Amino acid sequence: MASDNPSMKLDPKYDQYDFPTTSPNKQSGHPGHTTPEQDAQVFQLRMKLESAGYTERLDTLTLLRFLRARKFDVDLSEKMFVDCEKWRKEFNLDYLVRNFDYSEKEQVFEYYPQYYHKTDKDGRPVYIEQLGGIDLTAMYKITTSDRMLQNLAVEYEKLADPRLPACSRKAGSLLETCCTIMDLKGVGVGKVSSVYSYVKLASAISQNYYPERLGRLYLINAPWGFSTVFSVVKGWLDPITVEKIHVLGGGYQKELLAQVPAENLPKIFGGTCDCPGGCALSDEGPWTDPEWAKPAKWQEAPAKAEAIDNEAVNQGTIQDGAKSTAAVPTIEDTTDEIKAAPALE
Structure with missing residues (x-):
């Protein structure tokens, strides 16, 4: 049950946060309230993205947002993430946010x-x-x-x-x-x-x-x-x-x-x-x-x-x-x- 996970499991390789990481929203799939299956889906999505060459924005909070947006369908979440990264690159966003x-x-x-x-x-x-x-x-x-x-x-x-x-x-x-x-x-x-x-x-x-x-x-x-x-x-x-x-x-x-x-x-x-x-x-x-x-x-x-x-x-x-x-x-x-x-x- 989601309630059995009162705090989010952090991966030190990807998750460097300097703010709280447990959501007050206790609905399943939110940080701190995930099931073992959902944790596995975060891992699966990250591995698929890494194998495709992506190295940024692979932290757990970000991946959970994309997974929730696609009802924890890993393939659809991967497509959404990839489309987003393509848009960010075409939009020159990483440079834009610093210089606009x-x-x-x-x-x-x-x-x-x-x-x-x-x-x-x-x-x-x-x-x-x-x-x-x-x-x-x-x-x-x-x-x-x-x-x-x-x-x-x-x-x-x-x-x-x-x-x-x-x-x-x-x-x-x-x-x-x-x-x-x-x-x-x-x-x-x-x-x-x-x-x-x-x-x-x-x-x-x-x-x-x-x-x-x-x-x-x-x-x-x-x-x-x-x-x-x-x-x-x-x-x-x-x-x-x-x-x-x-x-x-x-x-x-x-x-x-x-x-x-x-x-x-x-x-x-x-x-x-x-x-x-x-x-x-x-x-x-x-x-x-x-x-x-x-x-x-x-x-x-x-x-x-x-x-x-x-x-x-x-x-x-x-x-x-x-x-x-x-x-x-x-x-x-x-x-x-x-x-x-x-x-x-």
């Missing part, structure tokens, strides 16, 4: 705020997106679709390290997911197509390449009829995923505040937090607190790659195709890879 400069961030956030801000009551990072102000025509005078996706991927890397490790240290147990708030206020019929084109692509990247990162998802200010549509869609989703998603209208504050402390929730959503310079740009959380924060592992050794032109910010649109930076695919190239994206995980 999103200098236009404040301007982009005037239309599309996307940010991590403090923690929920379970200690997880809170991630917030406000979709109502998206104006792709205006935004692509400031940035490109490629750079928006680069920023998205870099932020996912920073979620994995240093954000989640810092939160785990503070909580005293392993935290692998975040609490997401997506504000749909202002997303009317006229904006649906342009918003959907980018959000669909961004969501597919998270599902394909960053599995098992969704803890809770609050869709707030959902427009009329959205709940009806979702009631149909959720029939296609895994029941475990459905439990994580909460569709709320304008009266969302009570339920949201039951999960996120008022002092951690921006005032715009009914909380009391009002960070100097704005919550969206503060990046406040345990990951910036010296008591819990440590340098990310990816900071230890520089990755070699072609230089990224951080000044080329006004080149493309979804309609025309953006001019790619070195080794980074365009939005059209990436779309070909993710047409068969699975449901939320």
Whole structure:
């Protein structure tokens, strides 16, 4: 039984963690709550990947996430991992996370705020997106679709390290997911197509390449009829995923505040937090607190790659195709890879 394994078995060759490794989620397959069969599947997956030439990201926590995402089917998990590594290489991600400069961030956030801000009551990072102000025509005078996706991927890397490790240290147990708030206020019929084109692509990247990162998802200010549509869609989703998603209208504050402390929730959503310079740009959380924060592992050794032109910010649109930076695919190239994206995980 999973409950017979109260702590995770670590392999010193692959598992060098400086944060707790036992999950508070006691469901089977989560770290510290695995069966002997699941431990064997981790070993089998690692051996298959090593024999194929992979040497990075073979630690137990990572492999367990890929295995959970594919119901512990080792072959499907291997394919997912290999596809992810291929994407990372094509996206030049190991170099990007160290060197990407999103200098236009404040301007982009005037239309599309996307940010991590403090923690929920379970200690997880809170991630917030406000979709109502998206104006792709205006935004692509400031940035490109490629750079928006680069920023998205870099932020996912920073979620994995240093954000989640810092939160785990503070909580005293392993935290692998975040609490997401997506504000749909202002997303009317006229904006649906342009918003959907980018959000669909961004969501597919998270599902394909960053599995098992969704803890809770609050869709707030959902427009009329959205709940009806979702009631149909959720029939296609895994029941475990459905439990994580909460569709709320304008009266969302009570339920949201039951999960996120008022002092951690921006005032715009009914909380009391009002960070100097704005919550969206503060990046406040345990990951910036010296008591819990440590340098990310990816900071230890520089990755070699072609230089990224951080000044080329006004080149493309979804309609025309953006001019790619070195080794980074365009939005059209990436779309070909993710047409068969699975449901939320």
